[in-house]
Amino acid sequence: xxxxxxxxxxxxxxxxxxxxxxxxxxxxxxxxxxxxxxxxxxxxxxxxxxxxxxxxxxxxxxxxxxxxxxxxxxxxxxxxxxxxxxxxxxxxxxxxxxxxxxxxxxxxxxxxxxxxxx
Amino acid sequence: xxxxxxxxxxxxxxxxxxxxxxxxxxxxxxxxxxxxxxxxxxxxxxxxxxxxxxxxxxxxxxxxxxxxxxxxxxxxxxxxxxxxxxxxxxxxxxxxxxxxxxxxxxxx
Numbered sequence: 410x411x412x413x414x415x416x417x418x419x420x421x422x423x424x425x426x427x428x429x430x431x432x433x434x435x436x437x438x439x440x441x442x443x444x445x446x447x448x449x450x451x452x453x454x455x456x457x458x459x460x461x462x463x464x465x466x467x468x469x470x471x472x473x474x475x476x477x478x479x480x481x482x483x484x485x486x487x488x489x490x491x492x493x494x495x496x497x498x499x500x501x502x503x504x505x506x507x508x509x510x511x512x513x514x515x516x517x518x519x520x521x522x523x524x525x526x527x
Numbered sequence: 528x529x530x531x532x533x534x535x536x537x538x539x540x541x542x543x544x545x546x547x548x549x550x551x552x553x554x555x556x557x558x559x560x561x562x563x564x565x566x567x568x569x570x571x572x573x574x575x576x577x578x579x580x581x582x583x584x585x586x587x588x589x590x591x592x593x594x595x596x597x598x599x600x601x602x603x604x605x606x607x608x609x610x611x612x613x614x615x616x617x618x619x620x621x622x623x624x625x626x627x628x629x630x631x632x633x634x635x
Contacts, residue, residue, distance in 0.1 A: 413570070442622055452571070452614070452625040465621045500570050508621030514561045516623065518570025 411435075413519035415501050421525045422491055430486045430522045434503030441484050442508070442516060443476060447497040455499075457508050458484060465508070491526045498523050529554040531615050533626040540633050543604050548629045550615035551597040558618040560598045562591050565612045565628070574600075574613075605633045 414433040422428050434441050443455040454468040458478045469475070473491075478484040488495055498521040506513035531552045540546055552560065559578050563571035575584040577593035584591045588609065590601045600613055612630045616623040 451627040452616075452623075454622045454624065457621045459621075467620075468622075502570070509558075509618060512559075512576070513621075514559050514576055514616065514618055514623055515573045516571075518572070520568065520570050 413501055413503055413517055415499075415519035415522050417522055418520065419523045419525075421527065423527050424493060425490055427487065427489045428491055428524060430488075430499050430524070432484045432486070432501030432503075432519060434482065434484070434501070435505075435517055436482075438503035438505050438517070439481060440504040440506060440508050440513065441478060442502045442504075443484070443486050444500045444502065445497045446500060446521070452500070455486070459507055488524075491524075493526045496524055496526045529617065529619060529624070531560075531617055531624070531626040533613075533615055533629050535629060536627070537630045538632070540602075540605055540631070542606055542633055542635050545601070545603045545605070547602070548600040548613055548631070549597060550600070550626060552615075552617060553596075554617045554619075560593055561616040561618075561623060562598070562600055563614040563616065563625075565614060571614055571625075602631070605631075607633045607635055609633050 416431045441458040445453045457465040460481045473489045476486045500521045502516035502518045534549045562574040565571040575591040580595045592599045610633045612628040614628045616625040
């Protein structure tokens, strides 16, 4: 597609349930990032993929969070046993440049998945 | 500790009233200072990258500048459609670290 696509756009779940969020990056973009944005907070880095590998998972807040990427394309972020503090907008971004490269800061973001945990 | 701090948190301007947004940084080995714009309900949109002190970039009514301690986003004669949150960021490892942003409202 023309841009980064994320689904669902909105998800309401009950505390303790598992959720999966999907990101379809721009075709040909090898770098993929997940960020989280909470009300009143800045963008918080979660994980970086280069191809199917994740050289930087340092931002995942707990072992309830995991992510994978297959075929160098679609990525899924999974949150197990959701908690109310997981409520946020989860944003995916992709880039044609590898993370950390000069020029690698021009990221293309999707519109996000808004997660509400009741 | 590396960080960026943006000010003010919020800014209200009348249409045509020029102003500047500030991003002060303490980053060792800066590999670029980035500006993004974020509209409500959307993801951030890339505006500029600045690499070295003295560098300037322009796009329409926006001009970004960089010194050794801070970056400014100058908005000349803003229009209501310039209303958005403006974010600055730096590269840390593989990823961008963002400031908390300046929320700009331009009224007619």
